[in-house]
Amino acid sequence: MSPLEEQVKENVFVTTVEAMVNWARKSSIWPLTFGLACCAIEMMATVGARADLSRFGAEVFRASPRQADLMIVSGRLSRKMAPAVRAIYDQMAEPKWVIAMGSCASTGNVFNNYAVVQGVDQIIPVDIYLPGCPPRPEALISAILQIHEQIRQDRPLRR
Numbered sequence: 001m002s003p004l005e006e007q008v009k010e011n012v013f014v015t016t017v018e019a020m021v022n023w024a025r026k027s028s029i030w031p032l033t034f035g036l037a038c039c040a041i042e043m044m045a046t047v048g049a050r051a052d053l054s055r056f057g058a059e060v061f062r063a064s065p066r067q068a069d070l071m072i073v074s075g076r077l078s079r080k081m082a083p084a085v086r087a088i089y090d091q092m093a094e095p096k097w098v099i100a101m102g103s104c105a106s107t108g109n110v111f112n113n114y115a116v117v118q119g120v121d122q123i124i125p126v127d128i129y130l131p132g133c134p135p136r137p138e139a140l141i142s143a144i145l146q147i148h149e150q151i152r153q154d155r156p157l158r159r
Helices: 003-011 017-026 039-046 082-091 103-107 137-153
Strands: 070-074 097-101 128-130
Touching: 017 137, 039 070, 039 097, 039 137, 070 082, 070 137, 097 103, 097 137, 103 128, 128 137
Parallel strands: 070 097, 097 128
Antiparallel strands: none
C-alpha cells in the first residue's frame, strides 16, 4: 500500500447522510418539561449532578413545545388535562418522540376512575413505556437511550 493510500485510510471517514443526521439528532435530544404528578420529581433528579442526563445529549429541558423533540409525560393524566397534552404534542415539530414515565402515565395504575386517562397512549402515540412508581432516574436514562437507538435506526430520507 502506498503512503497516500495509508493516509487516506487513516484520515477519511465515509458514512451516509442519514447516519450523520441521526447521529446529530440522538446527540442533541431536547426534552419537554411535562411533569403531571410525583414522577416529575424523579424526572428532575435525572438532570442533577448524580444522574447527569447531559452525558447523553439531553442537557436542557425545554418549556416550549416548538423547541422540543421528546415529550416525557410523567404522572397521571387527568381527562381535563388530556386536550392540553394533545395540543402541546401537535405543536412539537417532527420528528418527535414520547416517553410515558411511570405506571400512571402508562396505564392509569391505581387511578382507575372516570377522571384519569388510563394511559397516555389513548391521547398521543407513545414510543417508550417506562414502568415504576416512580421510576428511578437511571430508568429514565435507559428509556432515553432506547430513544437514541430508535433514532439511530430511523430512515429520515426514505419517509
